[in-house]
Amino acid sequence: MNHANMQWLVWKEYRQNRLVVFVMLFLLAVPYLIGLFVLWKWGIAVQRWDIPQWKACLALASAYSIGISQLAVALIGGNAIAGERLDRSAEFQAYMPLPRRKILSAKLLLVMAMVAVIWLPNAAILWGTSDALMSKHRPEDYTFASEAFGNIAIVGLTFFCVGWLFSSMIRSPSIAVCAGLIAPLMVYLGIAYIAYLREIKLDPLLEFWFPRICLTLSPICFVIGTWLYLRRVEP
Numbered sequence: 148m149n150h151a152n153m154q155w156l157v158w159k160e161y162r163q164n165r166l167v168v169f170v171m172l173f174l175l176a177v178p179y180l181i182g183l184f185v186l187w188k189w190g191i192a193v194q195r196w197d198i199p200q201w202k203a204c205l206a207l208a209s210a211y212s213i214g215i216s217q218l219a220v221a222l223i224g225g226n227a228i229a230g231e232r233l234d235r236s237a238e239f240q241a242y243m244p245l246p247r248r249k250i251l252s253a254k255l256l257l258v259m260a261m262v263a264v265i266w267l268p269n270a271a272i273l274w275g276t277s278d279a280l281m282s283k284h285r286p287e288d289y290t291f292a293s294e295a296f297g298n299i300a301i302v303g304l305t306f307f308c309v310g311w312l313f314s315s316m317i318r319s320p321s322i323a324v325c326a327g328l329i330a331p332l333m334v335y336l337g338i339a340y341i342a343y344l345r346e347i348k349l350d351p352l353l354e355f356w357f358p359r360i361c362l363t364l365s366p367i368c369f370v371i372g373t374w375l376y377l378r379r380v381e382p
Contacts, residue, residue: 156253171219178211206276209269216265217303224310225324308365312372
């Protein structure tokens with residue numbers, strides 16, 4: 148498989164998932180558009196006089212943009228494999244001399260490109276405007292922010308990996324996407340139910356177990372989904 152063919156595969160994956168890509172771009176832009184409208188219409192309250200309102204606007208918009216854009220990660224996870232069965236492109240590929248591993252690589256390249264588009268620009272903006280939300284004199288602000296964005300990344304990873312697993316098993320992208328979206332909620336509810344049964348505080352239990360369960364579940368789902376995809380004989 149030469150370089151031109153790999154480019155063709157990546158382009159094919161983009162064409163198949165272009166609606167997901169457009170949704171991702173929409174989700175990325177919406178917080179900035181809303182923030183700019185609020186800034187123009189009413190202004191944004193800032194706690195320090197030396198922090199301009201536009202800087203606070205960018206800081207808040209980038210944080211919200213990272214958060215809601217994780218929905219696009221769930222969409223690509225659930226559509227990556229099941230989508231090609233739904234539009235019957237999997238059957239077309241089955242008659243071509245295309246190694247399944249190369250197709251898999253093209254899928255993952257698109258996913259990594261989408262994740263980079265979500266995180267890198269927003270993280271750069273947030274880094275440059277972080278003083279609008281956090282104070283250097285309050286280290287707990289940075290601790291809270293790092294934990295919050297760490298959990299966002301973990302939830303996004305769980306969205307994708309669980310959606311990927313279901314996408315490798317079924318023909319319905321919608322069901323696969325819903326499975327990915329529900330998975331972190333089910334982990335949360337399971338921890339909350341245990342806390343209720345044991346009559347212990349939820350927050351410490353959630354803080355300890357939620358990321359660990361998700362970080363264990365995600366690679367397991369991804370490996371099993373990848374194994375099923377590579378071993379699948381029929382489209």
